Amino acid sequence: MRLFKTLIITLLAGLASCSNEGNSKPIEGNVTKAQVKGAKLNIPDGMYSLTKENSVVVWTAKKLNGSGHEGTISTSNGKIKIEGGVLTSGMLTLDMNSFTCTDLEGEDKENIDSHLKSADFLDVEKFPVADVKIIGVKEREDELISSIKLYLHGGTVEYEAPITTKELKFEGGANAYEISGEFFIDRTKHKIIYGSGSFFDNLGDRAINDDVHLKFTFTAV
Numbered sequence: 001m002r003l004f005k006t007l008i009i010t011l012l013a014g015l016a017s018c019s020n021e022g023n024s025k026p027i028e029g030n031v032t033k034a035q036v037k038g039a040k041l042n043i044p045d046g047m048y049s050l051t052k053e054n055s056v057v058v059w060t061a062k063k064l065n066g067s068g069h070e071g072t073i074s075t076s077n078g079k080i081k082i083e084g085g086v087l088t089s090g091m092l093t094l095d096m097n098s099f100t101c102t103d104l105e106g107e108d109k110e111n112i113d114s115h116l117k118s119a120d121f122l123d124v125e126k127f128p129v130a131d132v133k134i135i136g137v138k139e140r141e142d143e144l145i146s147s148i149k150l151y152l153h154g155g156t157v158e159y160e161a162p163i164t165t166k167e168l169k170f171e172g173g174a175n176a177y178e179i180s181g182e183f184f185i186d187r188t189k190h191k192i193i194y195g196s197g198s199f200f201d202n203l204g205d206r207a208i209n210d211d212v213h214l215k216f217t218f219t220a221v
Contacts, residue, residue: 040085041137041144042165043177048220050078050092051176057094060213064197065205069112073130074098080134080179080220087146090134092218096124120194127153137163146181155190159183168219182215 062068078092117124135147161183168176188210193199195208
């Protein structure tokens, strides 16, 4: 199956997790542009954690015929460090047991969730987590590009993902920073080859894209 060229790690430069995971919910905030000069962000220096309830990773996978599914992955922890306005380090852990399809219901959803978590695809029993390491952020034509390493299903691959930032105001006056982006991963480089036309012949409409699209939104506090 050629998995998806349409899902944000982002997964990734918005990685953060730990302190202040509280139950506060964000209220309306002002969108701000990242200071791209020198790959600096509009986030004050410090160590930031990810709030799980306000962060999400969305995946989209499609067959070669255009049909497909999408769903979500939950984070278990993560953090980023900002020094001199620059993101200098970051990490994120994804709970692969949380991998689920959101465009189906009932028995259909149960069946696809079970198949995606099986040894055919993610093999969550053997690989219960996926790890993301942020290498850094650079400037490219007025965009901020995060460079990351994704360890998934026993394979580590480097990717790049454009990111944007947004300042949030929380109830009680606390500030938070939303980091979002999207990118494609090649599942076959992570040793997930089920239904891939790159490895199997005569799949017809059953062939799945190798590329999977990830779209992410993380809230750093």
